[in-house]
Amino acid sequence: MADSAEPGGYPRGVKLGVDVGTVRVGVAVCDRDGILATPLRTLQRNAKKNTDVRILAGLVQELDAVEIFVGLPRTMKGEEHASAQMATEYAKLLVSTLLAAGSGVPVRLVDERLSTVSAHRELHQAGMSSKNHRKVVDQVAAAGILQHAIDMQKARGTDVGRRVTADLPPGPPGDGAQAAPAVHTHSAQRILPDMEGYSEPGQS
Template identity: 75%
Template sequence: MTSPAESRAYPQGIKLGVDVGTVRVGVALCDRDGILATPYKTLDRNPKKNSDVRVIAALVEELGAVQVIVGLPRTMKGEEHASARMATDYAELLAGELESRGLDVPVCLVDERLSSVTAHRNLHEAGMSSRNHRKVVDQVAAAGILQHAIDMQKARGTDVGSRVNAAARPGLSGDGAASTPAPAVPEDNTRSSENGRLL
């Protein structure tokens, strides 16, 4: 469940950007002044135990982050398909995990059209060989998502995207297993990325 970001001053401080895929999850950070987003790390997606969700929540807690921006993949026509549902489900899981830790940190979905394409292009222009892209492209895409969001926040003077609420279902159990099955890998592969995510 999502709701439009409130028309209010956006959170000030360290923020995380997240690029969700079926295989990997990219994570990026920005500085306290919200000037520059930088790639941080790439996590293996674990839909059975959601250990990656807990790693991100722990990072939020450790850094005292004030917001998490999750990329919402849309088609060029602005439509949302299986990948968008996957990103929304992931954001809801993360919101639930943060809530279970007593952290009132907003998780917002922000349009991320072409983030992976841009990340690949930037890596190529930086001189990195294509075979090495896979190691870092997700975190570079996450940085692109986060940079876009913080730039929009400054330009508009308000928060952006849609805030996600914790899923209306039990969160992660003590052993880290989700109480409901993880979403199946989407079958519509009209556009794909190395991350296994459908764009």
């Protein structure tokens, strides 16, 4: 739950940044005042069972996050191709999972051009060998996405990014509501237990 709303209308509180890849998903978090984004963890992408999406939704609940920023890869010309579509679909899946758990925390897509390139450069400058980059580069990239978002919020005095809505089927005529997708029936109580036994990539 948000501590309060800033004058510009964007929420104050813990926020998450997400860098979506085909193999790994990086996650970052910022403090309640939105000053500094830091790497949090790397999740193994599981497109069949979507365990990583449920773990991420569990982190939102555990950290009491008020907003999530998912990086939207664009070309230098601002075009959106396959990787951008993948990030968009992932964001929609996250929204659906959160809604099924009774959470309406907003998920927003923000431009992430060169975030991974910048992350590799930062790790190199920090003295980390290239072979060790893979373990943390996704969460460092996520921190870059989140830092960019919270900095823009303060600079512009308003919320940033494009809010994502889930592709939900319409409910019965006249009820004025939408039904949650059948594939996402996890309750808030079931999300966090699904995290038990999960190992980071490279861990036993």
